[in-house]
Amino acid sequence: MSKRCYLLTIFLFVTWILHASFATAQVSGRSVKMGAMLPLTGGMASWGKNQQIALEIAREEINASGGIGRVPLEIVTYDSQGDPKEAINVVKKLTQIEKVFIILGPTTTSECEVVFPLANQLKIVIVSPTSAAPGISGKNRPWPFRNSRTSDKKMDPAIKKWIDYYKIKTAVIIYDAKDALAKSEATLVYPPILIKYGIKILDNLTYVTGDIDFSAQITKINHLSPDGILIGGNPVEAANIVREARRQGMKQAFIGGGSTCTADLIRLGGKDVEGFFSGTHVWIERPDARMQKFVKNFMDKGKTILAGQKPDSGAVCIYDSVYITKEIIEKAKVTNRPDDLEKDREKIRDGWTNLTDFPGITGLTTMDKFGDGAGDNYVLMVKNGEFVTVK
Amino acid sequence: MLLQQLTNGLMLGSGYSLVAIGFNLVFGVLGLLNFAHGGVFMIGAYVGVVLIVIFKFNIYLAILGSMVVCSVLGLVVELLAFRPIKKEHHLAPLIATIGLTIIIQEAAIKVFGPETIGFPKTVEIQNFNLGPVRISSVQILIFSTSILLMMGLHFFIKLTKVGKAIRATAEDSQTASLLGVSINQITVLTFIISSALAGAGGVLIGLNYNSVHPFIGMNMVLKGFVIILLGGLGNVTGAMFCGLILGMIEVLSVAYLSSSYRDAFAFLTMLLILVIRPSGLFGLRIHER
Numbered sequence: 001m002s003k004r005c006y007l008l009t010i011f012l013f014v015t016w017i018l019h020a021s022f023a024t025a026q027v028s029g030r031s032v033k034m035g036a037m038l039p040l041t042g043g044m045a046s047w048g049k050n051q052q053i054a055l056e057i058a059r060e061e062i063n064a065s066g067g068i069g070r071v072p073l074e075i076v077t078y079d080s081q082g083d084p085k086e087a088i089n090v091v092k093k094l095t096q097i098e099k100v101f102i103i104l105g106p107t108t109t110s111e112c113e114v115v116f117p118l119a120n121q122l123k124i125v126i127v128s129p130t131s132a133a134p135g136i137s138g139k140n141r142p143w144p145f146r147n148s149r150t151s152d153k154k155m156d157p158a159i160k161k162w163i164d165y166y167k168i169k170t171a172v173i174i175y176d177a178k179d180a181l182a183k184s185e186a187t188l189v190y191p192p193i194l195i196k197y198g199i200k201i202l203d204n205l206t207y208v209t210g211d212i213d214f215s216a217q218i219t220k221i222n223h224l225s226p227d228g229i230l231i232g233g234n235p236v237e238a239a240n241i242v243r244e245a246r247r248q249g250m251k252q253a254f255i256g257g258g259s260t261c262t263a264d265l266i267r268l269g270g271k272d273v274e275g276f277f278s279g280t281h282v283w284i285e286r287p288d289a290r291m292q293k294f295v296k297n298f299m300d301k302g303k304t305i306l307a308g309q310k311p312d313s314g315a316v317c318i319y320d321s322v323y324i325t326k327e328i329i330e331k332a333k334v335t336n337r338p339d340d341l342e343k344d345r346e347k348i349r350d351g352w353t354n355l356t357d358f359p360g361i362t363g364l365t366t367m368d369k370f371g372d373g374a375g376d377n378y379v380l381m382v383k384n385g386e387f388v389t390v391k
Numbered sequence: 392m393l394l395q396q397l398t399n400g401l402m403l404g405s406g407y408s409l410v411a412i413g414f415n416l417v418f419g420v421l422g423l424l425n426f427a428h429g430g431v432f433m434i435g436a437y438v439g440v441v442l443i444v445i446f447k448f449n450i451y452l453a454i455l456g457s458m459v460v461c462s463v464l465g466l467v468v469e470l471l472a473f474r475p476i477k478k479e480h481h482l483a484p485l486i487a488t489i490g491l492t493i494i495i496q497e498a499a500i501k502v503f504g505p506e507t508i509g510f511p512k513t514v515e516i517q518n519f520n521l522g523p524v525r526i527s528s529v530q531i532l533i534f535s536t537s538i539l540l541m542m543g544l545h546f547f548i549k550l551t552k553v554g555k556a557i558r559a560t561a562e563d564s565q566t567a568s569l570l571g572v573s574i575n576q577i578t579v580l581t582f583i584i585s586s587a588l589a590g591a592g593g594v595l596i597g598l599n600y601n602s603v604h605p606f607i608g609m610n611m612v613l614k615g616f617v618i619i620l621l622g623g624l625g626n627v628t629g630a631m632f633c634g635l636i637l638g639m640i641e642v643l644s645v646a647y648l649s650s651s652y653r654d655a656f657a658f659l660t661m662l663l664i665l666v667i668r669p670s671g672l673f674g675l676r677i678h679e680r
Binding site: 040041045049177206207219220222223236239240243248264267268309 | 392395396399400402403500504505506507508509512516518525527600601602606607610641642643645646649650651653654
């Protein structure tokens, strides 16, 4: 070979090697696909809508700064309607047809109970940003996770502070008999905590999701005269329960599970919910720059003609979950090549399993050995129309 | 406590009555189960909120405004789901109204969002103690409005010429038209009255329970159906009383039995009535259609 030819060959060879190493280290493909299953219709629709807004914010932010490993992020969303039957269809579609890396969702514990085993079967990571009934992840290792806090972790310190603050000796529990989380809180989480702190439980009452009239239950509770009342259920009914209680002249203190700790409670309850306690890992008013930026973006994006509202815990945690997954994809060198789909999904699973002290906008997030979130928790109380921490 | 529970039931029931009266009127006069009544009810509640929040109306003007808007909506329902549908098949208009309800619901979700909203706190609600029982000003308003509207409707139908025309159409529309009654006009009037009542009901019930979302109409219409069966098909007075009875059944079953079966008790009662007394508690005879 002539000298020129020789140099050209060396040059081409070196370029090819550099290109090849570049290609294996970088995420390839047109887009990185994450899946989301949200309750966009049905009774949990506002949770779904809020998470959709949060996902859109995360996607725009990530793509504005170059995407994941320089490939744009695409989030494929399906409506699970909050219905376990539809949830199964959605998981199958996202895993097998859309071939996403990870599924963010579902919102309700009832859906988790059916799709977590399915995720194990299909070998795909599924991360619920909201489900909080204890034990669900632990039963279904290793693919499902919950970037939330189970009720027992949040409510133990909250109930303790509530009892001390209001000097409570007797209590009544009222809960939503149709909701898996509420039922678990009222029957499995609250009673042992109350007994531990020496509180007498006078009665358990129920209602069902969607009820608007609570006069019968409140009259009954009024008759029992407890010092305090615990609610298990969603914030809409919780707010109206407190409203009805105040209307019937009751002055007792209330405390609700983490799902009541949202702006909806204050919006619907108004002055009546002043002094309402809750335990949560998502404190919207946290004086943290990234949290407040997210809240502001969220309120701008989510306006309808009547309500421009603050994000709920689902929105915040799903936002964090997108960023956690992004970091895992980049650090674990996920390739995004179609042949590597199984291996890539395993890398994502390992990333979530070993997640320790990730700096999310909720605070530091870690996954415990059961696949549930562990990290900061806050005891909050409604004061002057906002949730504030209780000292 | 029993007295308060009975009062709770009465108050809940008067809300149901308000919705059931209009529902029953359309059925009595036109033989149509107008499921779009639920959609109109829900829009009535939203209109009330919009009028109070954006236009700063007071509650009475909001009720009136809602009644006006819902009358127009009722006219639209008549034009879209009733008039163009061939009456040969009994169920066709019914299904058309179900379809229209779904459209109205989806439109509400698009415009207002699916989340639950409440009435703003600018609407003052006072509470009164009548002896051992506590009632709110809204509940008194609902109760008295139901009774007033029912009485008004009753006298309208019994004493006015137009009311006579309505009764004639209800009894036999063919003969009535032979005698000079304009069936189209009566149909439109029936829809307008019934929708105005639904609108008023929407505002009052939305205000009382502080829960307005796109799905509140569905449940109301199902309860309305139970009430008209209980009260006798087409019997407006019957609808009024049976609304109250249903409210009391629901509250008492929640208070003394189990809240998980609240709706089950309502429908169980309906089944019992259908078996024991199919013409309803106040019905005189079963309508042949």
